[in-house]
Amino acid sequence: MVVGDVTTAVSTLVVGAGPGGYVAAIRAAQLGQSVTLVVDGPLGGICLNSGCIPLKALISASRRFRQLNDESLQTMGIQLARASFDWGQMQAWKTGVVERLSGGVAKLLAGHKIEIVHGLGWFLNEKELRVEGEYGSHRLAFEKCLLATGASPRELPELPFGENVLSAQQALALTELPTAINVVGDNYVALELATLFANLGVSTTLLAGGDKLLPEVDQAAVRLVQAGLRKLGIQVVTGAQALKMDGTELVYTAGGKEKRLAGTVVVSHGVKPNTGKLNLKEAGVKTGPDGELTVNAAQVTNQPDILAVGDVTGQTPLASVATKQAKVAAETMGGRKVAFAPQALPRVAHTTPELAYTGLTAEAATQAGYEVVTGRFPLAANGRGLTLGSESGVALVVAEKGSGLLLGMTLVGPQAGDLIMEASLGIEMGATLTDIAEILHPHPGLAEMTLESVESALGLAIHTL
CATH class of the missing domain: 3.30.390.30 (FAD/NAD-linked reductase, C-terminal dimerisation domain)
Structure with missing residues (x-):
C-alpha cells in the first residue's frame, strides 16, 4: 500500500470488519476479487469483541455456576459443597474466547490475501475514500465499495450513558460486579443481561417499557421465559417508564406511581447505524430517517458502485443477517444476480x-x-x-x-x-x-x-x- 496523501487504486473496498465486513471480504476474495479491508477497531467488530460472543460466554459460565447450586442436583443424588466464582477469572476466560476467535479471523483474512488498512475512512466523492490511520492520510480510489460499519448502542434521552448508566457492552466489561443492577429494555439482549447477572446472585430488576416482554413472540412461550426470569429472582416490571437518574437512583414510573431503584443501570434500547462519519453526502449516498443506508435486495445503495450490509442498513440487527447479506453483496460485486430474501429468520x-x-x-x-x-x-x-x-x-x-x-x-x-x-x-x-x-x-x-x-x-x- 502506497501511503501519504496520494491516490491508490483498489478493486473491491470493504469498510468495516464485523460479521458483515470480514465475511464480505473473504467471499469476494473467494470469487476472485482483489480486496482491501478498512478496519477501524478490532477484527470481528462489536459482535465478536464486546457483544454477542462475550455475552454468550458469560451467560454460559454463569449458568454453570447456577446449576452447581441448584436443588435439582440433590434430587439426582449429587451432593456438592457450596460453589463460588471469581468474576475476574470469568472475565479472563471470556477474553480468551474472544481473542481466539479474533485471531482466527485475522488468519482467514491473511490466508485469502486480503489487504488490511487500519484507520477511519470517509468519502471524498462517489469513487474515492480517504483513510486516516496508522500510516497517516491517503486516498483509495475504488471500483466497488461495501459499507459494513455497523451500529452503536442507542441512548435514551432520559438516561444518557455515563458513570451510573451503561450500555450492554460496558456492562459486559465491568471489572467488579455491582450489588444491584437495573436493566432497562424489553428485547432479547435485555433479557440475556438480566439472566447473566441474576445467575451470579446480583439483585436484578428488568424494566420493560411495554406491557409485555418480546411482543413479537408467541406469548405462551414468553410466559414460560418470564416465569424462568422470576425463578432466578429477577423482578420483572412491565409498563415502566424511565424518567431520569437522581444521583445513583433510577427514577421511573409504573402503574401510575413514581418509584426509585438504587444500583447500576444498563440500557438495552436497540442500536443506531454508524453513518455519521462517512461523509455520505459527498458520495451522493442517500440515508433514511435514522441515518441508515437504504439498499435493495442485492444490497446496493442508490449509488450503483456502493453497497451496504448489516446493522448500518437499519435492518434486523443480527450477525446472521449481516453475514448472509455480506455473501449476497460479494456476489453482487462479482456480477452475479442474487438477492437477500430469507423466508425464515431464526x-x-x-x-x-x-x-x-x-x-x-x-x-x-x-x-x-x-x-x-x-x-x-x-x-x-x-x-x-x-x-x-x-x-x-x-x-x-x-x-x-x-x-x-x-x-x-x-x-x-x-x-x-x-x-x-x-x-x-x-x-x-x-x-x-x-x-x-x-x-x-x-x-x-x-x-x-x-x-x-x-x-x-x-x-x-x-x-x-
Missing part, C-alpha cells in the same frame, strides 16, 4: 429456559391472510427433557390449514437455539407438516418436541392428549 434468547423462534407466529400468520392450524407439545412430556432435569418448555408450530405448509415455530427449552434450525430449513424449503412428521427423529431427543408438535397440528399426537 432468533434466539439465551435465557433460562432458552427461547428460539422462526417464521410467523399464529397471530402474525393470521394477519398476513393465512388460515392457520397450530400444534403444541410440552417439554414436560419429552423423555430427553426429563433426563436433563428440565420440564419448563414447549414447542409451538404454525402451518397453513389445508396445505399444511410450515409457517413458523417457537421453542422454549434446552438447546432451543440449535433445535430451531429444523423448522427454519423446513420453512425455506417449503416443507409441510407431513414432510416433518415423516422424518425419523432420534429417541430420546429434544428434537422430538418438533416432531410431536407437528403431529399435534395434524391431529395425530401420540404423547399428548
Whole structure:
C-alpha cells in the first residue's frame, strides 16, 4: 500500500470488519476479487469483541455456576459443597474466547490475501475514500465499495450513558460486579443481561417499557421465559417508564406511581447505524430517517458502485443477517444476480429456559391472510427433557390449514437455539407438516418436541392428549 496523501487504486473496498465486513471480504476474495479491508477497531467488530460472543460466554459460565447450586442436583443424588466464582477469572476466560476467535479471523483474512488498512475512512466523492490511520492520510480510489460499519448502542434521552448508566457492552466489561443492577429494555439482549447477572446472585430488576416482554413472540412461550426470569429472582416490571437518574437512583414510573431503584443501570434500547462519519453526502449516498443506508435486495445503495450490509442498513440487527447479506453483496460485486430474501429468520434468547423462534407466529400468520392450524407439545412430556432435569418448555408450530405448509415455530427449552434450525430449513424449503412428521427423529431427543408438535397440528399426537 502506497501511503501519504496520494491516490491508490483498489478493486473491491470493504469498510468495516464485523460479521458483515470480514465475511464480505473473504467471499469476494473467494470469487476472485482483489480486496482491501478498512478496519477501524478490532477484527470481528462489536459482535465478536464486546457483544454477542462475550455475552454468550458469560451467560454460559454463569449458568454453570447456577446449576452447581441448584436443588435439582440433590434430587439426582449429587451432593456438592457450596460453589463460588471469581468474576475476574470469568472475565479472563471470556477474553480468551474472544481473542481466539479474533485471531482466527485475522488468519482467514491473511490466508485469502486480503489487504488490511487500519484507520477511519470517509468519502471524498462517489469513487474515492480517504483513510486516516496508522500510516497517516491517503486516498483509495475504488471500483466497488461495501459499507459494513455497523451500529452503536442507542441512548435514551432520559438516561444518557455515563458513570451510573451503561450500555450492554460496558456492562459486559465491568471489572467488579455491582450489588444491584437495573436493566432497562424489553428485547432479547435485555433479557440475556438480566439472566447473566441474576445467575451470579446480583439483585436484578428488568424494566420493560411495554406491557409485555418480546411482543413479537408467541406469548405462551414468553410466559414460560418470564416465569424462568422470576425463578432466578429477577423482578420483572412491565409498563415502566424511565424518567431520569437522581444521583445513583433510577427514577421511573409504573402503574401510575413514581418509584426509585438504587444500583447500576444498563440500557438495552436497540442500536443506531454508524453513518455519521462517512461523509455520505459527498458520495451522493442517500440515508433514511435514522441515518441508515437504504439498499435493495442485492444490497446496493442508490449509488450503483456502493453497497451496504448489516446493522448500518437499519435492518434486523443480527450477525446472521449481516453475514448472509455480506455473501449476497460479494456476489453482487462479482456480477452475479442474487438477492437477500430469507423466508425464515431464526432468533434466539439465551435465557433460562432458552427461547428460539422462526417464521410467523399464529397471530402474525393470521394477519398476513393465512388460515392457520397450530400444534403444541410440552417439554414436560419429552423423555430427553426429563433426563436433563428440565420440564419448563414447549414447542409451538404454525402451518397453513389445508396445505399444511410450515409457517413458523417457537421453542422454549434446552438447546432451543440449535433445535430451531429444523423448522427454519423446513420453512425455506417449503416443507409441510407431513414432510416433518415423516422424518425419523432420534429417541430420546429434544428434537422430538418438533416432531410431536407437528403431529399435534395434524391431529395425530401420540404423547399428548
